[in-house]
Amino acid sequence: MTKSRPGLGKLADHHTMRSQSRPLQTDKLRFIDLFAGIGGFRIAFRAAGFEPVFSSEWDSMAQKTYAANFGTQPAGDIRAIGAKDIPPFELLCAGFPCQPFSLAGVSKKNALGRPHGFDDQKQGNLFFEIMRILNARKPQAFLLENVKNLNSHDGGKTMRVIRDELEKAGYYFKTAVINARVLVPQNRERIYIAGFRKKNASESFRFPLLADKKPVLGQILEARVPEKYTLSDHLWTYLQDYRRKHEEAGHGFGFGLADRKGVTRTLSARYYKDGSEILIPTRRGNPRRLTPRECARLMGFPESFQIPVSDTQAYKQFGNSVVVPVVHAIAIEMKKALDAASGKRKERNAQGQSRVSV
Numbered sequence: 001m002t003k004s005r006p007g008l009g010k011l012a013d014h015h016t017m018r019s020q021s022r023p024l025q026t027d028k029l030r031f032i033d034l035f036a037g038i039g040g041f042r043i044a045f046r047a048a049g050f051e052p053v054f055s056s057e058w059d060s061m062a063q064k065t066y067a068a069n070f071g072t073q074p075a076g077d078i079r080a081i082g083a084k085d086i087p088p089f090e091l092l093c094a095g096f097p098c099q100p101f102s103l104a105g106v107s108k109k110n111a112l113g114r115p116h117g118f119d120d121q122k123q124g125n126l127f128f129e130i131m132r133i134l135n136a137r138k139p140q141a142f143l144l145e146n147v148k149n150l151n152s153h154d155g156g157k158t159m160r161v162i163r164d165e166l167e168k169a170g171y172y173f174k175t176a177v178i179n180a181r182v183l184v185p186q187n188r189e190r191i192y193i194a195g196f197r198k199k200n201a202s203e204s205f206r207f208p209l210l211a212d213k214k215p216v217l218g219q220i221l222e223a224r225v226p227e228k229y230t231l232s233d234h235l236w237t238y239l240q241d242y243r244r245k246h247e248e249a250g251h252g253f254g255f256g257l258a259d260r261k262g263v264t265r266t267l268s269a270r271y272y273k274d275g276s277e278i279l280i281p282t283r284r285g286n287p288r289r290l291t292p293r294e295c296a297r298l299m300g301f302p303e304s305f306q307i308p309v310s311d312t313q314a315y316k317q318f319g320n321s322v323v324v325p326v327v328h329a330i331a332i333e334m335k336k337a338l339d340a341a342s343g344k345r346k347e348r349n350a351q352g353q354s355r356v357s358v
Contacts (some may be wrong), residue, residue, distance in 0.1 A: 138169075
């Protein structure tokens with residue numbers, strides 16, 4: 001019997017999608033996925049009844065994973081793509097790069113004397129690429145995702161710039177910080193910004209009140225795990241010494257031994273380095289890292305999701321992804337608001353659409 005996975009619902013039935021070059025066959029609302037990563041937004045919005053028509057992702061390894069699962073490779077760097085070259089769409093999704101705004105990212109950049117936030121020329125100003133497309137194409141709606149720290153970054157100035165830009169572009173929007181721990185066994189807080197061109201759509205939209213499924217880590221762990229995921233004596237000794245040193249200095253740095261009956265810390269893109277933030281106790285000997293498949297489950301990806309890359313790349317990709325069931329729940333509420341604003345009081349139920357409960 002297959003073990004139940006928290007938060008997955010029937011999303012597993014809907015991650016294989018048609019090429020973005022094929023013609024639409026329904027009247028579903030169309031969406032584009034910028035900074036697409038490995039397709040978390042795509043799975044979630046497709047399952048909610050939207051139709052993907054375009055994606056963009058600049059990382060070649062993420063493109064490989066995306067192509068393996070969806071049969072189409074995303075376009076490359078969005079900065080090189082003209083707004084008019086994107087197919088018609090009604091909704092824009094973007095989990096724009098969060099490292100320039102995260103607490104860890106800002107601390108590291110400060111320590112190295114490097115710019116962060118909008119001053120990070122490589123990643124921090126990519127929000128303005130979103131604005132370029134919103135201003136040029138004026139879609140009905142958008143959903144943006146980023147780290148919780150975006151709210152307080154640079155004394156709140158960063159968020160004020162974002163709000164000002166969205167208002168100038170003619171959008172009404174709402175924000176919410178949602179912790180995924182009610183759907184997956186991971187303490188992961190992210191800010192979501194849901195915007196609409198029509199005021200009545202924004203007024204009718206509500207972020208979902210997610211029922212607590214009380215997921216626990218033990219539900220997603222594999223029964224048999226290769227020895228390679230167990231920490232070496234050298235690394236385990238180093239992590240213990242590192243933690244002891246920082247505790248004596250009054251700092252909170254160190255590894256995190258996860259509780260199988262609880263939830264984990266936040267999975268980050270740096271997990272490939274040593275796995276220290278989420279270590280799984282073993283009955284004998286040293287703790288181990290999560291496997292890539294366990295990371296996929298921790299982010300709410302379906303069991304059928306393929307992982308065609310190395311462990312190192314997989315850890316980076318899942319650490320950078322969105323939690324699929326959370327985005328799916330938001331997508332459902334956005335579709336309700338858009339349908340109500342357009343006079344379609346009853347939700348579409350196109351052939352093949354999943355009725356997913358999250």
